[in-house]
Amino acid sequence: MSPTAGYGFWLLAAGNAALFIGFAYSFARPLNGRDWRSFGAFSAFIVALFAEMYGFPLTIYLFAGWLQTRWPGVNWFSHDSGHLLEMVARPGINPHFGPFNLLSTVFILVGFWLIAAAWPVLYRAVRRGTLATSGPYARIPHPQYAGFILIMTGFLLQWPTLVTMAMYPVLLVIYFRLAAREEAAAAAQFRAEHAAWAKRVPAWIPRLSSSSRGPAISP
Template sequence: MMHDAAPAYGLWSLVIVNSAVFILFAYTFFKPQTSRDWRSFGAFSAFLVALFVEMYGFPLTIYFLSGWLQSRYPNIDWFSHDAGHLLEMVFGWKTNPHAGPFHVLSFILIGAGFLLIAAAWRVLYDAQQTRSLATSGPYSYVRHPQYVGFVLVMFGFLLQWPTILTLAMFPVLTVMYVKLARDEEQDARAEFGDAYAKYAAEVPAFIPHLGRLLGRNTPRDYRHG
């Protein structure tokens, strides 16, 4: 059975510190400027706060599911911190859950998401300074790499520490990002016209073409046809 000597929850200082650190970390990568940017960043921040409240503050998901979990997995102390890694526990990972496959994959997705957001912001910032179309770097693979990055980070956290609230928030926020992306595309079409139409015809919105990922084709300069 799992028993932690230290308290697993009620650690509200850790909720505040972790929320602040990750929100500031995301801010340095994303650097929101427009109202649309702030909406997407605010929704992402709310997701992080909800996550860390359950991770260190109050385990609402474990509380609701405790009866079912205890009956199905009686040898686990479900109110220990390690048990919050639900996927590792349910699939029978017997050692430290922080070294479990879902936890490791979550770190890969979270890191990849933040790197994608950062790389995309640099390209977008340079394009904004010259009032040109962003088509290089991550923008040569997908038209909305920053939103893809946010989704990767959120999905990574879901694998690491799934909760009822964040599971409910994830599809809502994903749909919101898709809508924001469509709104941005309308603005881009109005500003860049045929150049953006050609770019959108060849570069997918969110999921890159396999051939492009494997380097089988190279990006064009859509700004000049």
């Protein structure tokens, strides 16, 4: 790709991927094999994302004919056009200030905040051999997984690609399975304490009420 089209910058793609993966690692800091698997899956998603964002726009290349037919006034190989949802909804408008881009920013920031806020709580609990129930764990049982999901959702809204859209449901299954295994292990280890905590905390989405939730269902 010609650099004038906004692509072909592989060093920029690698640098951005390394920056986001390193940023996530500084918050997540995997503690065991399960943590490393979840972090590795997230890292693969980020690499695929930035490879299309700055390297080669595979998704736009494959759909260029259809996109050009539907929206002939748009230069689909300009870098801004990679914000596909914004360009399809409002062609010709600066996509950086559109609703999808703004919502994606919120998701990404909240996701990183969840991961950052959850890690020290989990680290202290592991060191003490106790159940993590404070901080974000007082609202949801798996804030780090929820944080990774929010970040991936935000990037999909901002820059959807065929590869990341294919990876997204697979990664959801991975996180749901890891969460179910961790919850089962915690229930076996902490028994009554875990049962009391599980009644107060919703499975994934926090709520304002303190009503009980049912037992978690493994995907």
